Amino acid sequence: MINIEKFACGKINFIRKSSGLPLIGHNAFGVIDRGTNLLQVRATTICNLNCIFCSTDAGRFSRTRVNEFIVELEYLLDYVYKVVKFKQINDIEVHLDSLGETMTYPWITELIGRLRENENIKTISMQSNGTLLNGKKIKELEMVGLDRINLSILALDAKLAKILAGIANYDIEKVKDVAKRIAESKIDLLIAPVLVPGYNEGEIPKIIEFGIEIGAGKKFLPFGIQNFMRYKLGRKPKGCRTIRMYDFRKRMEEYEKKYNIKLILSPKDFGIHKAKMLPIPFKKNEKLNVRIASDGRIMGEMIGVARERSISIMRCNANVGDIVKIKILKTKHNLIVAERVK
Ligand code: SF4
Numbered sequence: 001m002i003n004i005e006k007f008a009c010g011k012i013n014f015i016r017k018s019s020g021l022p023l024i025g026h027n028a029f030g031v032i033d034r035g036t037n038l039l040q041v042r043a044t045t046i047c048n049l050n051c052i053f054c055s056t057d058a059g060r061f062s063r064t065r066v067n068e069f070i071v072e073l074e075y076l077l078d079y080v081y082k083v084v085k086f087k088q089i090n091d092i093e094v095h096l097d098s099l100g101e102t103m104t105y106p107w108i109t110e111l112i113g114r115l116r117e118n119e120n121i122k123t124i125s126m127q128s129n130g131t132l133l134n135g136k137k138i139k140e141l142e143m144v145g146l147d148r149i150n151l152s153i154l155a156l157d158a159k160l161a162k163i164l165a166g167i168a169n170y171d172i173e174k175v176k177d178v179a180k181r182i183a184e185s186k187i188d189l190l191i192a193p194v195l196v197p198g199y200n201e202g203e204i205p206k207i208i209e210f211g212i213e214i215g216a217g218k219k220f221l222p223f224g225i226q227n228f229m230r231y232k233l234g235r236k237p238k239g240c241r242t243i244r245m246y247d248f249r250k251r252m253e254e255y256e257k258k259y260n261i262k263l264i265l266s267p268k269d270f271g272i273h274k275a276k277m278l279p280i281p282f283k284k285n286e287k288l289n290v291r292i293a294s295d296g297r298i299m300g301e302m303i304g305v306a307r308e309r310s311i312s313i314m315r316c317n318a319n320v321g322d323i324v325k326i327k328i329l330k331t332k333h334n335l336i337v338a339e340r341v342k
Contacts, residue, residue, distance in 0.1 A: 002132060004104050007048040009059065010066040013294065016075055020293050023079040024278065025309030025336045028099050028297045029069045030076070031083050034333045035277035036267065038093045039083060043076055043111060045069045045297060047100035049129055050166030051154070053196045055234040056099040059166065064233050064298045068100070073107040077114055084120050089275050096126035099297075103132035113144035123147045123271075127192070129165075130175040138181050148188040148220055151179055155193075155203040156210060164199060164237075180214045189216040192224040195248070198240050208259055221262055221269055225252065233298065278334055281307040286328045287341060292318050309336050316340040 005012065015021050015029060023030030032040040045068045050059030057064045084092055094115050096102050105111065108126075115124050125148040133149075141149075153175060154164040161172040182189040191211040195204055208223060216222035227248040230236055243251075252263040262269070282288075290304035290311060302316040304326060311326065314337065318324050330337040 002104065002106070004044075004046050004070070004106065007060060007101075007104060008046050008068045009062045010068055011295075012046070012068045012070060014070050014072060016072045017078070020305060021303065022305060022308050022310050023071065023076065024083075024334055026303060026312055027335045029071050030310070031079050032333060032335065033083055033087075033278050035274060036272050037087070037089055037091055037275045038095055038267075038270075038272050039080065040095050040097050041076070041080055042098050043071050043096065043108070044098055044102065044105040045100045046104040047098075047129075048104060048131060048167075049101065049170065051164060052166050052235055052237040053164065053194060053199075053228055053240070054166075055229065055231045057233050057235055058100045061166065066299055067295050067297050069297065070105065073110055073114075076111065080115065081118060083278065084118060086278060087120075087275050090120045091122045091271065092120055093123040093125060093270070093272070094121050096124070098127065101129050101132065102126045103128050103137075109137075109140050109144055112141060112146050116145035125150065127152070130178040131170065133178045133182075135181050138178070138185055138187065142185045142187050146187050148190055149182050150190045150192045150224060151175075151182065153179065153191055153193050153207050153210075155200045156206045157203060160200060160203065164196065176210070179210075179216070183215045183218070188219045189214075190220055190222060190224050191216050192226065194226045194228055195243070195251075196228045196237060196240055197243050199237060205255065205258075208255060208261070212259065212261070221265060223261065223263055224265060225263055280331050280334050281309060282328045282331050282336055284328055284331055287325060288328075289323050289325050290338075292316075292320050292322045292324060294320060304338070309334065311336045311338050314339045 047058035050061045127150045130151050155161040162170045256263050290306040293305045294303040302313045304311040304313050326338040327341045328338050
């Protein structure tokens with residue numbers, strides 16, 4: 001098992017059933033249901049890289065994080081099964097993603113194996129930066145029934161890849177080897193680089209050529225290229241501009257023609273369709289009292305609990321166990337954000 005402590009920034013909090021933290025409501029852990037047949041399942045927030053463009057400011061050198069979270073296996077499975085049952089459909093995709101790196105979850109193989117036992121889960125996919133994978137691990141994940149890995153490849157140039165990953169020992173040759181092994185296994189490979197303007201624009205065609213050469217996308221599509229976006233708490237590389245979505249799409253269209261592949265993707269390409277969504281038990285601007293159940297992930301945040309949801313409370317200076325008054329700011333997709341009020 002990998003030593004997760006060495007990657008964590010701040011304290012690692014294990015979320016057990018006894019913690020009283022519901023696994024719906026917070027974007028760092030648990031289950032996210034956005035009203036489709038795709039469920040995002042987040043088991044860990046820890047990341048072993050420190051990418052200079054990271055939208056979640058993950059990794060050891062994070063400027064905003066003070067706590068990391070890992071969810072106990074049985075507790076997480078309880079929640080996933082509960083939500084799967086609620087949705088009453090039999091073509092659910094469970095997508096294991098994270099505000100960190102999915103492979104830092106100590107029970108990832110067991111998690112996938114147990115999800116596979118549920119007959120209403122059709123597809124199990126996960127995101128990974130590839131650095132904690134190897135031939136043995138890929139074999140294990142294949143055996144337990146993982147369908148697809150969305151692998152981020154930053155650049156094929158070794159020096160540039162290290163700069164983008166934010167750590168000196170990032171080894172692109174290892175990640176390339178992992179990509180080849182996934183492509184040779186029963187697990188499908190989707191290569192998902194982030195286009196970071198001013199840094200890896202010239203690398204994108206090389207990454208596409210590499211993916212075609214090794215046979216990415218056996219069942220699903222081979223690439224999911226993303227445009228770098230600025231986020232409030234995310235990192236912005238020095239000198240990096242953002243490209244308008246219109247211009248990004250134009251560029252993707254050029255590559256589509258050049259390589260005869262599909263790069264502009266829609267949820268339909270992955271069989272994603274609308275499905276009933278868990279009820280949202282709060283209204284925007286509503287004020288209520290909640291119990292503080294945990295410290296938050298970032299500075300100034302605490303996590304409260306009410307109506308079977310975890311609530312991210314900003315600008316909250318309080319102690320675990322306190323009852324505080326809050327105002328609900330956001331409720332979209334059951335990701336509940338609030339602020340403390342008098
Ligand atoms: S971009 Fe992904 S791999 Fe890189 S630091 Fe952020 S969470 Fe980790």
